[in-house]
Amino acid sequence: MARGKAKRTAKAKAKKTVAKRKAKPIELYYWPTPNGFKISIMLEECGLPYTLIPVNISKGEQFKPDFLKISPNNRMPAIVDPDGPGGRPISIFESGAILQYLGRKTGKFYPKDERQRVEVEQWLFWQMGGVGPMAGQVHHFKNYAVETLTYAINRYINEVNRLYGVMNLRLKDREFIAGKYSIADMALVGWVNGWERQGQDIDEFPYLKRWLDTMKARSAVKRGMALGLELRQGIDMKDPKVQAVLFGQRARTA
Numbered sequence: 120m121a122r123g124k125a126k127r128t129a130k131a132k133a134k135k136t137v138a139k140r141k142a143k144p145i146e147l148y149y150w151p152t153p154n155g156f157k158i159s160i161m162l163e164e165c166g167l168p169y170t171l172i173p174v175n176i177s178k179g180e181q182f183k184p185d186f187l188k189i190s191p192n193n194r195m196p197a198i199v200d201p202d203g204p205g206g207r208p209i210s211i212f213e214s215g216a217i218l219q220y221l222g223r224k225t226g227k228f229y230p231k232d233e234r235q236r237v238e239v240e241q242w243l244f245w246q247m248g249g250v251g252p253m254a255g256q257v258h259h260f261k262n263y264a265v266e267t268l269t270y271a272i273n274r275y276i277n278e279v280n281r282l283y284g285v286m287n288l289r290l291k292d293r294e295f296i297a298g299k300y301s302i303a304d305m306a307l308v309g310w311v312n313g314w315e316r317q318g319q320d321i322d323e324f325p326y327l328k329r330w331l332d333t334m335k336a337r338s339a340v341k342r343g344m345a346l347g348l349e350l351r352q353g354i355d356m357k358d359p360k361v362q363a364v365l366f367g368q369r370a371r372t373a
């Protein structure tokens with residue numbers, strides 16, 4: 120085959136492959152909560168095609184054997200990327216790991232430069248180990264627990280207050296938590312947006328408030344945080360059936 124023609128054929132083939140790749144949506148195992156929003160926001164920001172697979176955690180769908188194969192910790196979010204490394208499917212659980220994967224895959228919102236990457240990772244892990252779990256405990260003891268445990272409520276409200284203070288100071292002289300907009304901001308926004316339910320007053324934290332407004336004005340963030348909200352309508356977290364599924368879980372042996 121003539122060289123020019125061979126080149127053109129190779130180019131056309133490559134184009135076809137790209138088109139094929141684009142056509143394979145990422146499967147998003149999801150329920151509309153702050154942890155779920157992290158991934159819907161990232162997918163929206165990157166313009167990646169995805170299919171929504173609801174995991175109704177109030178009904179125990181997180182314990183379905185097929186889901187546990189993807190997410191052995193019986194928690195959403197999780198993803199399956201049919202076009203993973205080497206062109207083979209990959210499944211990922213843990214929202215932080217998913218954000219990093221999507222950041223590496225797309226080259227977006229997760230800088231390659233080591234210093235900038237470390238900045239992002241510090242704040243991403245700070246969210247994963249701090250803001251998420253602590254705000255989650257406030258939600259539990261303040262809003263869901265059938266017993267009122269003042270000590271527990273105050274302990275977690277205070278810890279979230281401390282964390283918001285850290286974030287507020289950090290944002291005093293930078294627009295986003297790691298400087299430039301990144302996956303760390305996406306990990307935080309769904310949680311900070313719940314400040315009222317967490318017994319906080321956002322006016323105490325002017326820089327954090329400014330950041331939250333900036334975040335919520337982004338159209339991908341709006342779309343990400345609106346995804347599937349209708350699914351959880353009418354679910355009462357104090358319903359004993361829901362509480363039996365979600366609270367008091369203990370080790371499973373199989």
Ligand SMILES: N[C@@H](CCC(=O)N[C@@H](CS)C(=O)NCC(=O)O)C(=O)O
Pocket residue numbers: 152153154155176181193194195196212213214215364365
């Ligand atoms: N560290 C996990 C936490 C995920 C998580 O806690 N997900 C909750 C909803 S926000 C869940 O799936 N709960 C189901 C259950 O408690 O059984 C992550 O960031 O992905």
